[in-house]
Amino acid sequence: MGGGRLAKFTIPEEEYMNSGHVGCLGCGACHAMRYTLKALGPRTIMSIPACCWAVMPGVFPLKCLEIPLLNTAFETTGASISGIRAALDAKGIEDVTVVGFAGDGGTADIGIQALSGMVERGTDVMYIMYDNEAYMNTGIQRSSSTPIGAWTTTTPVGTTRDWKKMPKKNMIEIMVAHKIPYTASISVGYPEDMIKKLRKAKEIRGPKFIQIYAPCPTGWRMAPELTIEVCREAVACAAYPLYEVENGVYKITRKPKELKPVKDYMAMQGRFRHLPQEELDDIQRKVTQEWEILLKKEEFTQSLVSE
Amino acid sequence: MKIMMTGNYASAYGAMAAKAEVVAAYPITPQTSIVEKIATLVSSGEMKCQYVKVESEHSAMAACISASQTGARAYTASSAHGLTLMHELLIWASGARTPVVMSNVNRAMGPPWSVWADQHDTMAQRDTGWMQVYCDSNQEVLDSIIMAYKVGERADIMLPSMIIEDAFILSHTMEPVDYPDPELVEGYLPSFDPRFRLDVDEPYGFGSLVMPNWYMEFRFKINEAMEKTRGAILEAEKEFEETFGRSYGGLMDFYKCEDADAVLVLAGTVASTAKHVADKLRSDGKKVGVARLRCFRPFPYDEVRQLAKMTNIIGVCDRSYTFGHWGPMATEVKGALYGLADVPTVKNYIMGLGGKDLTPEVLEKVFVKTLQLKDTGLDTEIEWIGVTGHGGW
Missing domain, CATH: 3.40.50.970 (Thiamin diphosphate (ThDP)-binding fold, Pyr/PP domains)
Structure with missing residues (x-):
């Protein structure tokens, strides 16, 4: 290997996702899977509900992922990985990471009950929500994880200003309320941070919840080459902050010195094109407020452990 | 133990x-x-x-x-x-x-x-x-x-x-x-x-x-x-x-069906009540039998066709109903009989829904009703047993 002065590669070179996936151009969920498998390695069993990734591994008999893969019903990911874990425990198999890999609809909406049950039971599994902020596999319908202001096919704007009026559901906070040992947000625009947090999560016993920001150029009405750039902008304006919560203690893992305006981030995406200035101002106020609350949570919970 | x-x-x-x-x-x-x-x-x-x-x-x-x-x-x-x-x-x-x-x-x-x-x-x-x-x-x-x-x-x-x-x-x-x-x-x-x-x-x-x-x-x-x-x-x-040293009769458990004038098809515990009543009726000279449907899936087609060779009258006692059609067991029994040369008379009873008690007295009444079909022919395809309210609310 190289000498000590060379940069150390933090992203494994091994690939467990081969070519042949059927995702769209610029698909963020594609990077989400690739880096997840790089971080977790081949001793991983994955359960996937109805979502883009139910289709993306390829049509039978083909499969582009080099791990055992179980397709499960839309709302069952939390229960499915509980069953896999229980079976492995019954067989005395401990060195396998059990992962649920679900979209935001399968997680924050139809699957939230099974997820909540699994976390409450303290199940030793990793639940990954790749967040493309709408029901993308069925063709861009709003989910509870769709951000405020967004156009989707079921919030079609029209002449009645019918865009998404409610704020995005905060799954990380819901997980914190479950007293989960570890939860974190990551982004496909920051692969080193992804690998670091996923590896950390892998070593923790009990339930882990990871939320991956995974842009969907098709659904966000955005050029496919902007996927990584929009990730960077989302963090820079704090629309999608990267942080982790370990046993209740918050740590913001990427803290911009000064927040960029949210409108720059939104301007990259056609799904926000219809928003009038007063709405953009309102969204800016909300994002700033959420960010300040997050900073306070970090400061407060960190002060509890340092005392 | x-x-x-x-x-x-x-x-x-x-x-x-x-x-x-x-x-x-x-x-x-x-x-x-x-x-x-x-x-x-x-x-x-x-x-x-x-x-x-x-x-x-x-x-x-x-x-x-x-x-x-x-x-x-x-x-x-x-x-x-x-x-x-x-x-x-x-x-x-x-x-x-x-x-x-x-x-x-x-x-x-x-x-x-x-x-x-x-x-x-x-x-x-x-x-x-x-x-x-x-x-x-x-x-x-x-x-x-x-x-x-x-x-x-x-x-x-x-x-x-x-x-x-x-x-x-x-x-x-x-x-x-x-x-x-x-x-x-x-x-x-x-x-x-x-x-x-x-x-x-x-x-x-x-x-x-x-x-x-x-x-x-x-x-x-x-x-x-x-x-x-x-x-x-x-x-x-x-x-x-x-x-x-134990067995339960396969897919369909026949009880005194061989020479029966009428047989009731039932599933679950009501079948054991029916067997008890059949014994009593047989001691009175009434030739009745019981076919306990043990498996609904797979459905015992062959056994139902065998039953058709043993008796000319079958009463199917459904403890459930498919609204707009017959009871589910009666539907399947009739389906299994289609195409046979000598198809028995089949009557469907709907009974015991929601725990309505199926006592030996109720079963005896149903056996007697079924035996009567020998003289009267089929009176009605479906009869709800023990229901008093007719004619809407």
Whole structure:
């Protein structure tokens, strides 16, 4: 290997996702899977509900992922990985990471009950929500994880200003309320941070919840080459902050010195094109407020452990 | 070893005797004492399994399916609304070819709320690809669980089974039950060892998207396996009888049908009441018999056609109903008879819904009504027994 002065590669070179996936151009969920498998390695069993990734591994008999893969019903990911874990425990198999890999609809909406049950039971599994902020596999319908202001096919704007009026559901906070040992947000625009947090999560016993920001150029009405750039902008304006919560203690893992305006981030995406200035101002106020609350949570919970 | 136990305890002991490795279950009246008993057996160290106390029946079945696909023997128990909540996953279980075994306590569906015996919940799961065994004793409940794994886990079958007991009449009534010798069970039922499972050393994908050219092939294979269960159930029962000295009559249990003028077809505990009444009527010179439908799926077509050779009048007693048609058992019995040269007269009785008591007196009345058809011919295709309210609200 190289000498000590060379940069150390933090992203494994091994690939467990081969070519042949059927995702769209610029698909963020594609990077989400690739880096997840790089971080977790081949001793991983994955359960996937109805979502883009139910289709993306390829049509039978083909499969582009080099791990055992179980397709499960839309709302069952939390229960499915509980069953896999229980079976492995019954067989005395401990060195396998059990992962649920679900979209935001399968997680924050139809699957939230099974997820909540699994976390409450303290199940030793990793639940990954790749967040493309709408029901993308069925063709861009709003989910509870769709951000405020967004156009989707079921919030079609029209002449009645019918865009998404409610704020995005905060799954990380819901997980914190479950007293989960570890939860974190990551982004496909920051692969080193992804690998670091996923590896950390892998070593923790009990339930882990990871939320991956995974842009969907098709659904966000955005050029496919902007996927990584929009990730960077989302963090820079704090629309999608990267942080982790370990046993209740918050740590913001990427803290911009000064927040960029949210409108720059939104301007990259056609799904926000219809928003009038007063709405953009309102969204800016909300994002700033959420960010300040997050900073306070970090400061407060960190002060509890340092005392 | 004989133990006094309820049908629900017989279910729990059945899961323990069969060495279920993963149990995922959610409580519902009147199934509750199954999940409680399993918890007790696990906490006392008698039963070795991973017990996942899930937050719904839907998750119970999802966890059982995933556990089974990871190579573990999986068991759950439910009833009525719990069972119907699982409906999507019941179809998933057979589609995924997982030999999960579930005890179901037959309970009426709401509204209006009812917790009493009624077969609507399981009859409504007819098309899910599960074997269905209706029991009429606590011993049969326990033994059928062991036999269900034996049949379901066969490499050429790999399908799930429901072992069904009537609410309260079996679930909460004690009978002496033999808890089989674990060594004999081990000899009878080898450990679950499926050829394909979730395994990091052999990373297969399960249940992925298929194009129309493949989908029908998978469905065809499921049906091929289900057709094989007819023989497999009989074989498993024969070996069970050789090992444990007990048997239950295969897919359809005939009682004094050979020379009968009229036979009632029934499922569940009402069949044992009917056998008792048949004895009484026979002592009065009335030639009646009982055909206890033990399996609703696979459906005993051959046995029903055999029955047509034994009697000219069949009364089918459904403890459920398919609104807008006949009772589900009557529908299937008539279907099995179609095309025979000498088709018996078939009358459908709807009775005992929502726990309406099916006493020997009620059964005697139904036998007599059925015998009368010999002189009158078929009076009506369907009769609701014990209903007083006609003509709307």
